[in-house]
Amino acid sequence: MSERGIQWFRFTAPANFYDLAGRLIPWFAALTIALFGVGLYMGLVVAPSDYQQGDSYRIIYIHVPTAWMGMFLYVLMAIYAAIGLIWRIKIAEIMAKSIAPTGALFTFLALWTGALWGRPTWGVFWVWDARLTSMLLLLFLYLGYMALHAAIDDRQRASNASAVLAMVGVVNVPIIYFSVHWWNTLHQGASITVTEAPTMAMIMFVTLMIMVLATWVYSIAVVLARARVELLERERTARWVQERLEGERR
Amino acid sequence: MMEFLAMGGYAPYVWGSYLVMAGLLVVEMLQLRFRRRSLMDWIRRMARLRVQEENQ
Numbered sequence: 001m002s003e004r005g006i007q008w009f010r011f012t013a014p015a016n017f018y019d020l021a022g023r024l025i026p027w028f029a030a031l032t033i034a035l036f037g038v039g040l041y042m043g044l045v046v047a048p049s050d051y052q053q054g055d056s057y058r059i060i061y062i063h064v065p066t067a068w069m070g071m072f073l074y075v076l077m078a079i080y081a082a083i084g085l086i087w088r089i090k091i092a093e094i095m096a097k098s099i100a101p102t103g104a105l106f107t108f109l110a111l112w113t114g115a116l117w118g119r120p121t122w123g124v125f126w127v128w129d130a131r132l133t134s135m136l137l138l139l140f141l142y143l144g145y146m147a148l149h150a151a152i153d154d155r156q157r158a159s160n161a162s163a164v165l166a167m168v169g170v171v172n173v174p175i176i177y178f179s180v181h182w183w184n185t186l187h188q189g190a191s192i193t194v195t196e197a198p199t200m201a202m203i204m205f206v207t208l209m210i211m212v213l214a215t216w217v218y219s220i221a222v223v224l225a226r227a228r229v230e231l232l233e234r235e236r237t238a239r240w241v242q243e244r245l246e247g248e249r250r
Numbered sequence: 251m252m253e254f255l256a257m258g259g260y261a262p263y264v265w266g267s268y269l270v271m272a273g274l275l276v277v278e279m280l281q282l283r284f285r286r287r288s289l290m291d292w293i294r295r296m297a298r299l300r301v302q303e304e305n306q
Contacts, residue, residue, distance in 0.1 A: 055264060229286045
């Protein structure tokens with residue numbers, strides 16, 4: 001029988017996913033270092049001070065990318081969780097679980113850098129406005145997802161229960177995004193939208209995009225690396241794991 | 251150099267943001283590496299035990 005018919009499913013097979021991720025990670029890691037190197041140099045050295053905010057505005061070069069990644073990773077996690085729940089695809093369950101810690105980390109960093117930007121700019125570290133509060137809720141959703149996963153011993157039940165939580169929580173992401181339109185928030189509106197030209201200087205915009213790309217490739221590398229470890233944990237008795245251990249360094 | 255580090259008087263806020271981010275990303279990577287290594291060691295130990303049992 002011809003094997004060509006099942007080629008499309010090759011990368012969902014655990015061993016193939018493990019190998020492919022292993023080949024991709026070094027590339028994304030190298031890109032991460034290069035992009036962070038260029039982005040940090042441009043953001044901290046090359047880009048001029050803001051005429052209103054002075055040098056404190058440089059925090060946005062990490063505040064905006066971490067906030068975007070925190071929101072985007074949540075949607076991605078919910079999609080993988082849904083795929084895992086509906087079609088019982090093991091790799092999708094593993095991806096959802098692997099995304100959560102990195103998403104939580106970026107959400108925390110968005111809140112942290114936002115507070116440190118807000119203090120000199122608004123005069124306060126924190127206000128309970130719609131944008132900030134819904135972002136805090138996103139962090140709790142991530143933590144709840146991880147806690148629920150950890151609290152249930154049976155792997156399949158843990159996966160199913162936390163998948164439902166992830167999917168219900170996804171409603172929070174558009175609330176975060178539109179909160180600056182729907183409510184009067186202290187947080188400013190978007191400076192960058194799909195439909196209009198950005199309302200910031202070109203050098204600042206380019207720097208910000210480089211930092212966004214850097215957090216992107218970092219997330220890809222770290223999530224793939226975590227997915228590989230999760231996969232090894234689940235499949236530790238499988239023959240393909242034993243085969244690969246022979247040839248692999250620590 | 252001192253001028254760069256001073257960040258126009260906003261040093262605690264700017265460096266407080268950048269250094270915490272750098273620190274947490276490093277912690278995430280180290281934690282992942284540690285987890286991977288201890289798992290690999292466990293799998294190797296089990297494989298060795300299996301070989302020993304088969305030889306007896």
